[in-house]
Amino acid sequence: MSLQFVMGGAGSGKTRYLYETAIKQAVEQPDRLFLFVVPEQYTMQTQKELVRLHPRKGLMNMDVLSFKRLAYRVFEDLGVQVPAVLDDMGKSMVLRKVAGMVRRDLGLYGSHLEQPGFISQLKSQISELGQYGIRPEDLKQVEAETDHPLLKDKLKDLGVIYKSFRDYIEDHYITAEEILDILCRELPRWEKLKNSVIYLDGYTGFTPVQYRLAELFMLHAREVVCTVTVDLRENPYEKCGIQHLFYMGRHTVCRLKELADRHHVEIKQEIRCDRRPGWRFKDSESLDFLEQNLYRYTGKVWAGKKPDIRLCQGKTPAEEAAYICTMVNRLVREDGLRYREIAVITGDPVSYGRELIHPFEEAGIPYFMD
Structure with missing residues (x-):
């Protein structure tokens, strides 16, 4: 029973560290189960990346699940009937x-x-x-x-x-949220958990019932490893106010540490992913600078070469949508990007979604509205 944190900023290589470590251990210890518990919408991408990196191009003794999919796996193994x-x-x-x-x-x-x-x-x-x-x-x-x-x-x-x-x-019925309550009752009986290493990745924080499950992981699994996005220039084990930029990450660290201390679970030395520039920004020092200073109010100013950031202004949302459509076509036709490698992010998806649908369909640009 142990708990370990993998800490670092966005794009610093936390997830990549988990993948490489898990694959190495899975090859060396074929009798052990390595479980990645990730958000529901992230399971397919995680599976794909693990298969790509694995030397045998298969998951073998590894599995990728969300909390809900883990529940159904446990219920199936234990023969639990769910309403x-x-x-x-x-x-x-x-x-x-x-x-x-x-x-x-x-x-x-x-x-x-x-x-x-x-x-x-x-x-x-x-x-x-x-x-x-x-x-x-x-x-x-x-x-x-x-x-x-x-x-x-x-x-x-x-x-x-x-x-x-x-x-x-x-x-007569249960809601989807109650499935995890049932899982909390049944999880200690799941024999596979006792020989498992659990990786929690992709979460900014947990709900109370997910904290209960994390507590059960620490009590019954061999090891729990959790990635947390924090600024390593500050103490991640120190509580902070809700207005703090990394409040959710630090709250997660403090809460999991409290649960581990309560049950005398060993807390291993954290892994600090502090490579600069971060892995995600290795080809763009300006974006790495932005990641380190955004909302930090340090007063630092980018003084390097031309940044990979462009600011444009449109008079109306329709004008902005037309410009985005032109840029997407140029990136695909001239720069060789794929549509799946381009994202349009907005703080008002309802309004801008309506403006984008028509020009995208006219230009034949495939899209997925989230």
Whole structure:
């Protein structure tokens, strides 16, 4: 039982270190299981990269899972029967039904139930309450403690709907968020875990139930290795305020360390990925400079050669979209890039998404809206 952190800034090579270390150990110790637990949308890319780097071009005694996929793997091995799981559409249908049933008990939300998108927002709120283990009783407690009238009304209505939702699905369905609660109960019985090395990669932080699973990993697995994005010029083991740029990374380190200390789990010396320039920016010193100083307010100014950053200004979103479309075509036709190597990132995906769809389709540019 041990815990080890791999720390560094973005693009510093944390994930690459995990891949190379895991592959080397997997070849040397074929009887041991090496599990990568990564976010759901990251599993396929991780599998692809591990296969590419592996000398035998196969995962063999390695596996890549998200927390949810790990749950189903454990349930399958242990023969655990799980009730029917409500998907997003099912949640929305149940919420619409129960909200209608308790409509007369709703003060603030009663007049909004027919508004487009309201049930969808309510579904997202209910899902988040489930992720963080919030019960209807907890909402009542917060409602009693607050002096803000509007917040009190919202908490009251949300509590009524949430309780009705829980009562309606009880003994018939479970939500996707409850799968991890079941996993917490069953995981200690999974024999494969005792001979496993667990790699936690790609997370900026964990929900309470995921911390419970990380605690079980530390108690029952041979070793847990977790990557954390922090600024190594500061002490990552020191707590900081929520306004700090790397609050989530440092909070993760402190929380996992507390769990390890509580159970007397060995904490190994951390791996510090501090190569400069970072691996991701080895061909661009200006981007490496940006990564080290963005939102740091150090007062430093780039004084090197022409940076790999260009600032352009458009009068309207439509003008910006047209410029982006032109740039994408130029990068593909003249610079040899592939469409999958280009990303358009915006703080307002709804508005800019509408502006981008038409010029992209006219130019025949394939795209995926996330």
